[in-house]
Amino acid sequence: MEEHRALAAFGALSQETRLRILRMLVVAGPDGMAAGTIADKADVSASNVSFHLKELERAGLVAARRDSRSMIYSAQYDAIRGIIRFLMEDCCSGRPEICAPVITAAACGTPLKA
Amino acid sequence: MEEHRALAAFGALSQETRLRILRMLVVAGPDGMAAGTIADKADVSASNVSFHLKELERAGLVAARRDSRSMIYSAQYDAIRGIIRFLMEDCCSGRPEICAPVITAAACGTPLKA
DNA sequence: TCGATATTTCTAGGATTATTGAAATATGGA
DNA sequence: TCCATATTTCAATAATCCTAGAAATATCGA
Numbered sequence: 001m002e003e004h005r006a007l008a009a010f011g012a013l014s015q016e017t018r019l020r021i022l023r024m025l026v027v028a029g030p031d032g033m034a035a036g037t038i039a040d041k042a043d044v045s046a047s048n049v050s051f052h053l054k055e056l057e058r059a060g061l062v063a064a065r066r067d068s069r070s071m072i073y074s075a076q077y078d079a080i081r082g083i084i085r086f087l088m089e090d091c092c093s094g095r096p097e098i099c100a101p102v103i104t105a106a107a108c109g110t111p112l113k114a
Numbered sequence: 115m116e117e118h119r120a121l122a123a124f125g126a127l128s129q130e131t132r133l134r135i136l137r138m139l140v141v142a143g144p145d146g147m148a149a150g151t152i153a154d155k156a157d158v159s160a161s162n163v164s165f166h167l168k169e170l171e172r173a174g175l176v177a178a179r180r181d182s183r184s185m186i187y188s189a190q191y192d193a194i195r196g197i198i199r200f201l202m203e204d205c206c207s208g209r210p211e212i213c214a215p216v217i218t219a220a221a222c223g224t225p226l227k228a
Numbered sequence: 229t230c231g232a233t234a235t236t237t238c239t240a241g242g243a244t245t246a247t248t249g250a251a252a253t254a255t256g257g258a
Numbered sequence: 259t260c261c262a263t264a265t266t267t268c269a270a271t272a273a274t275c276c277t278a279g280a281a282a283t284a285t286c287g288a
Contacts, residue, residue: 006127007127007128007129007130007133010128011125011128013121014121014124014125014127015121015275015276016117016121017276019117019124023208026204026208026209026212027208029208029209035234035235036233036234044277045277046234046236047235047236047237047277047278047279047280048276048278049235051275051276052276055275068234068285069234069235069285069286071234071235077212080212081213081215083201084198084201084202084213087197087201088198088216090137090140094137094140094143095141095143098194098195099195101195102202125245129246131246148265149264149265149266150264153265158247159248160265161247161248161249161250161266161267162248163265164266165245166246168266180255182255182264183255183263183264184263184264184265185264185265230288231286231287231288232285232288233284233287234284234285235283235285236281237281238279238281239278239280240278240279241278242275242276242277243276244273244274244275244276245273245274246272246274247270247273248269249268250267250269251266251269252267253264253266254266255265256261256262256264257260257261258260
């Protein structure tokens with residue numbers, strides 16, 4: 001991931017409503033959620049959710065598709081992976097000891113050797 | 115890492131100059147770098163570098179200490195780890211398959227089983 | 229076609245953030 | 259003490275971002 005895209009992604013993640021939306025979409029999975037449903041659950045107005053969804057889309061973190069009258073938004077896992085990787089490469093390239101603990105410890109709750 | 119701190123960290127990382135500074139400081143290691151040196155290498159004015167360093171400090175990504183006439187700034191590895199972990203927990207809690215590839219693939223260039 | 233639903237676009241505002249240069253503060257050495 | 263160095267603070271400006279509501283667009287069903 002080039003710096004330019006990383007900057008956009010960090011900018012998109014630095015806003016409370018957007019972070020909340022992205023989290024919801026990650027949990028929702030590939031099926032995604034309709035804009036209206038997102039607005040309801042995130043408790044923001046239609047035009048505001050549209051603004052933030054566009055921002056997330058511009059950053060490549062979500063994708064949109066139309067389903068009848070609804071617009072369905074879904075998280076772009078590749079992009080999320082991209083940011084994590086960007087951070088890791090950025091620190092690890094200089095200081096591998098930074099990431100090592102995260103990798104061995106976190107491991108997404110899934111034991112690495114399982 | 116609570117959401118509040120994560121938002122601040124993402125905000126700090128979403129600016130070109132600050133991202134550049136943090137990368138330099140990660141490479142510099144625990145010894146850190148003087149504000150003036152950072153300003154030179156990042157090619158920004160003294161007051162501007164001060165502004166951005168304060169922003170990074172507010173986000174907990176760097177720490178400052180005085181050494182004679184210079185202020186030495188150094189990257190806070192714990193905080194960097196914190197963001198990576200935050201992203202991983204956020205996605206992996208809902209969808210473990212997102213992070214798995216990053217963990218097995220990236221691994222900071224260090225083979226996991228070495 | 230008409231009306232209802234779902235969402236986006238536009239406009240205007242207020243708020244936050246970034247940049248600049250000048251002035252202020254802190255430190256060390258002559 | 260005085261001067262030079264290193265950095266921060268301040269004030270003003272420019273730029274960007276967020277929010278809200280009204281109007282516009284798209285889709286569906288009657």
